[in-house]
Amino acid sequence: MDEIPPTFAGSSIHLEELLQKFAGVKLGLPLLLERGPEEVRAINKVAGSVGIMKIADFKLADIGDVMARSLDTIKRLGFDIVIAHAFVGVKGGLEVLVDRARNLGVRIALVVSMSHEGSREFYDRNLKEFLEVARSLGVWGLVAPATRPHVIKESRRVLGNTFKILSPGVGAQGAEFGSAICAGADYEIVGRYVLRSPDPIGVASEVVELVTRRGRECRTSSV
Amino acid sequence: MDEIPPTFAGSSIHLEELLQKFAGVKLGLPLLLERGPEEVRAINKVAGSVGIMKIADFKLADIGDVMARSLDTIKRLGFDIVIAHAFVGVKGGLEVLVDRARNLGVRIALVVSMSHEGSREFYDRNLKEFLEVARSLGVWGLVAPATRPHVIKESRRVLGNTFKILSPGVGAQGAEFGSAICAGADYEIVGRYVLRSPDPIGVASEVVELVTRRGRECRTSSV
Numbered sequence: 001m002d003e004i005p006p007t008f009a010g011s012s013i014h015l016e017e018l019l020q021k022f023a024g025v026k027l028g029l030p031l032l033l034e035r036g037p038e039e040v041r042a043i044n045k046v047a048g049s050v051g052i053m054k055i056a057d058f059k060l061a062d063i064g065d066v067m068a069r070s071l072d073t074i075k076r077l078g079f080d081i082v083i084a085h086a087f088v089g090v091k092g093g094l095e096v097l098v099d100r101a102r103n104l105g106v107r108i109a110l111v112v113s114m115s116h117e118g119s120r121e122f123y124d125r126n127l128k129e130f131l132e133v134a135r136s137l138g139v140w141g142l143v144a145p146a147t148r149p150h151v152i153k154e155s156r157r158v159l160g161n162t163f164k165i166l167s168p169g170v171g172a173q174g175a176e177f178g179s180a181i182c183a184g185a186d187y188e189i190v191g192r193y194v195l196r197s198p199d200p201i202g203v204a205s206e207v208v209e210l211v212t213r214r215g216r217e218c219r220t221s222s223v
Numbered sequence: 224m225d226e227i228p229p230t231f232a233g234s235s236i237h238l239e240e241l242l243q244k245f246a247g248v249k250l251g252l253p254l255l256l257e258r259g260p261e262e263v264r265a266i267n268k269v270a271g272s273v274g275i276m277k278i279a280d281f282k283l284a285d286i287g288d289v290m291a292r293s294l295d296t297i298k299r300l301g302f303d304i305v306i307a308h309a310f311v312g313v314k315g316g317l318e319v320l321v322d323r324a325r326n327l328g329v330r331i332a333l334v335v336s337m338s339h340e341g342s343r344e345f346y347d348r349n350l351k352e353f354l355e356v357a358r359s360l361g362v363w364g365l366v367a368p369a370t371r372p373h374v375i376k377e378s379r380r381v382l383g384n385t386f387k388i389l390s391p392g393v394g395a396q397g398a399e400f401g402s403a404i405c406a407g408a409d410y411e412i413v414g415r416y417v418l419r420s421p422d423p424i425g426v427a428s429e430v431v432e433l434v435t436r437r438g439r440e441c442r443t444s445s446v
Contacts (some may be wrong), residue, residue, distance in 0.1 A: 028289065029285070029293045030292040033296035033300070034260075037257075058256075058281075059284045060252075061282045062252070063339040064341075066252070073253065073256035086345075087346060088346070089344030092339030093342075114285075114311065114316075116286040118313050118314040118318075123312065173286075
């Protein structure tokens with residue numbers, strides 16, 4: 001799940017009910033800017049109490065020392081997974097982040113392609129090398145877009161089943177629910193589709209059921 | 224100036240004295256995570272009162288809608304310049320950010336190369352195209368590293384004098400003070416070298432004097 005609506009952030013009982021539907025919660029820069037680190041920490045605390053993943057989606061993309069400094073605080077705010085951009089490169093960049101993450105017990109998910117059209121302009125030219133970076137750094141997972149399922153398939157084919165794949169792009173961004181799972185992702189990231197509906201908890205249940213059913217169907221049919 | 228030490232953030236008189244030495248203040252993700260948006264806003268208020276640039280260095284690198292949403296809050300926190308990564312591409316990415324920035328009266332500085340070694344692995348392969356992106360979007364400025372002055376020279380050569388160039392990498396990261404200005408940058412970004420000294424205001428004065436003198440010398444000698 002991506003972001004949190006204000007009406008939920010204010011009520012930990014509602015928030016708990018919403019978060020229980022999902023495998024994890026992903027919080028990003030807009031939320032941090034709007035509501036600050038203490039509210040981020042409070043949401044992670046509720047997420048921790050229902051036992052789901054807490055993913056920091058600040059799209060880290062800086063020199064190593066700066067990313068490592070951010071990571072120290074990210075860990076203190078209760079996150080256990082952190083998303084960073086592959087394009088910053090390894091030397092003096094991702095190697096420093098991954099080292100610090102290992103010391104702190106935080107997992108890294110590396111963006112290897114993005115869900116918008118512009119990802120083709122620069123990002124996607126480097127997919128093969130980004131997957132090699134992910135493998136050589138031994139990160140926990142990848143972020144790859146549901147809007148271009150061939151990227152997910154290629155990532156899975158190259159890296160096998162030891163890496164988790166998180167996939168944004170379903171729902172409001174246009175890809176069908178379940179499509180990323182069918183292409184080989186482990187998790188689909190939903191945000192606006194659920195959170196901007198009048199009944200987020202009801203819609204969340206429907207979406208999760210749909211994704212689960214389609215995932216089951218396509219995996220059965222492909223055997 | 225990059226980041227703010229806790230002892231200064233707590234005292235607006237000291238902070239004002241420090242900020243007066245510089246052309247701008249650049250605040251990043253570590254500070255936002257550690258101290259929250261209200262403290263960021265307070266620092267920008269002091270920077271505004273001394274009339275310097277207020278640069279948001281969250282290294283925006285997301286899909287357009289998410290960057291635009293961050294930008295709304297960044298503007299409300301008092302920033303007038305925002306740093307974003309060229310790497311995310313234009314379509315559905317930077318074009319959305321630049322549109323929103325124009326509406327809000329915020330200027331964009333585009334990262335076209337980074338100061339760490341890993342920037343050569345992926346980022347620097349695209350310099351020519353990133354400069355074309357900067358030109359076509361009509362952004363206010365670029366971020367290019369003092370650690371690789373040829374990148375600054377090339378950026379200035381290609382884009383002429385209508386773009387501002389901000390340059391990190393002097394001081395703690397190894398490049399000499401004044402070297403980026405001599406290569407064609409408009410501003411050098413200093414952080415740790417000043418802020419981790421026992422006397423930040425004294426060191427700031429020395430650094431600014433040094434950069435100004437060297438910049439004057441090399442521009443005279445190259446005429």
